[in-house]
Amino acid sequence: MNAPVPARPASTIMLLRDGDEGMEVFMVVRHHQIDFASGALVFPGGSIEPDDHAIAADPALYRNVEGLDDVTRAVRIAAVRETHEECGVLLARPRGGDRLAEPDACDAIARRVAGGVSFRQAVSEAGLELALDQLTPFAHWITPTFMPKRFDTYFFVVAAPADQLARHDGSESVDSTWINPQRALLDAKAGKYTIIFPTRLNLELLARQNAVEAAIVAARARRIVTVEPVPAKMPDGGRALKIPVEAGYGGDVFAAE
Numbered sequence: 001m002n003a004p005v006p007a008r009p010a011s012t013i014m015l016l017r018d019g020d021e022g023m024e025v026f027m028v029v030r031h032h033q034i035d036f037a038s039g040a041l042v043f044p045g046g047s048i049e050p051d052d053h054a055i056a057a058d059p060a061l062y063r064n065v066e067g068l069d070d071v072t073r074a075v076r077i078a079a080v081r082e083t084h085e086e087c088g089v090l091l092a093r094p095r096g097g098d099r100l101a102e103p104d105a106c107d108a109i110a111r112r113v114a115g116g117v118s119f120r121q122a123v124s125e126a127g128l129e130l131a132l133d134q135l136t137p138f139a140h141w142i143t144p145t146f147m148p149k150r151f152d153t154y155f156f157v158v159a160a161p162a163d164q165l166a167r168h169d170g171s172e173s174v175d176s177t178w179i180n181p182q183r184a185l186l187d188a189k190a191g192k193y194t195i196i197f198p199t200r201l202n203l204e205l206l207a208r209q210n211a212v213e214a215a216i217v218a219a220r221a222r223r224i225v226t227v228e229p230v231p232a233k234m235p236d237g238g239r240a241l242k243i244p245v246e247a248g249y250g251g252d253v254f255a256a257e
Contacts, residue, residue, distance in 0.1 A: 004145035007152040011079035012045025014138060014206065015089060015160040021180045022210035025203075026166045028086060029175040029193075041177075041184065041193040043202075044086040045153070048078040055120045055130070060095075064133035075154050076132040081119050084109065087166045087176065091135070091158060092128040100161045101128055134158050136219045139205070141198045142228040144241070155202060157219050159212050181207035197229070197241060197256060201249050222248055231256075 015026040027041050055061050056073040065073055084090045090106035093099060105126060112122040123130065135156040143150035160166065167176060179187075181203045188195040195203070209215040225248070229241035232253050245252040 005148060005150050007142050007150040009048040009075065009078075010046060010151040010153040011048060011075050011082060012043045012153060012155050013079045013083045013135070014043050014155060014157045014202070015083070015087070015166060016157055016212045016215060017160045017162075017178065018212050019178060019180070021183065023206075023212055023215060024178040024180055025184070025206060026087060026089075026160065026176065026178055027184065040196050040199070041188070042196070042199055043155070044083045045079065046082040046086070047151070048074055049081075051118055051120050052077040052081060055123075058120070058124075060129075061120070061123060062130045062132045068132075073132065076135050076156070077130060079135060079154070079156050080130050080132065084119075085113070089161060089164045089166050090128075091131040091161070092123065093131050095127045095129050100131060100134075100164075103164050106164060136216050137224050138219045139198075139202055139247075140224050140226045142226060144229045144231070146231070153198070157206075157216055159216065180210075197254070198227075201243075201254065205249055229256075 017024050026044070028044055029041055052074045053070070055077045056070045062073070062077070068076070080091045084106070088106065088110060090101055090109060092101045094101060105128065109122045109126060109128070113119055135158055137154065138157045139155040140153070141155070142152050166178070184193065184195065185200065185203055185207065187193050188200070206215060209218055225244050225246045227243045227247050229243050232240040232242035234240045234253070234255060239256045240253050241256045242253050243249065
């Protein structure tokens with residue numbers, strides 16, 4: 001039996017806003033040529049990169065993260081960077097300031113990165129600090145050992161900046177939407193979207209609240225239990241995945257759809 005493929009550290013952000021149908025989360029449709037979750041409706045995110053660790057080692061590029069070690073800071077930095085790359089939203093403040101950066105400053109960072117400047121250099125030269133304190137841990141999932149591509153993913157919830165426009169990048173993602181979590185689940189059941197197992201369960205967990213503040217308060221109160229699904233069987237003999245009941249998803253065996 002071959003050894004499992006190592007799980008790559010990754011981060012993802014569930015951007016939240018209050019909408020006409022209650023709370024909405026920003027999601028993107030991954031390009032069909034992406035080799036993981038192609039065509040699926042997902043939250044913005046991606047792998048942790050060396051530059052994220054370099055930023056974590058530079059305290060001039062963030063603040064208000066007392067008690068977080070270098071690795072935990074890098075995880076949050078990756079979440080901020082990937083969200084900016086995938087949907088244009090940048091969780092950062094002018095150095096020493098309290099308000100999040102204006103849209104023009106966020107767009108300027110995107111142009112510089114597109115021109116070949118590292119995210120770290122662009123943020124530093126713009127006089128910004130990453131607002132890592134805005135991120136609230138929501139979940140921690142590790143891809144099952146039988147999968148050919150695996151990730152060790154940290155999920156965060158964040159209230160989306162009201163004046164920044166979230167949009168898909170047209171490269172890794174080909175479409176995007178602000179959608180109520182329950183609506184996303186119903187649309188997936190109707191065949192409108194493909195939603196993979198971790199996304200589905202985290203949408204179900206998110207849907208227990210219908211306002212941004214309530215969702216963030218609930219996440220802060222919940223103990224984050226690592227979820228690494230293992231194969232199991234449903235009572236009817238169908239395929240299933242077993243997860244720790246302590247993770248709080250309302251059970252421990254779920255259909256692997």
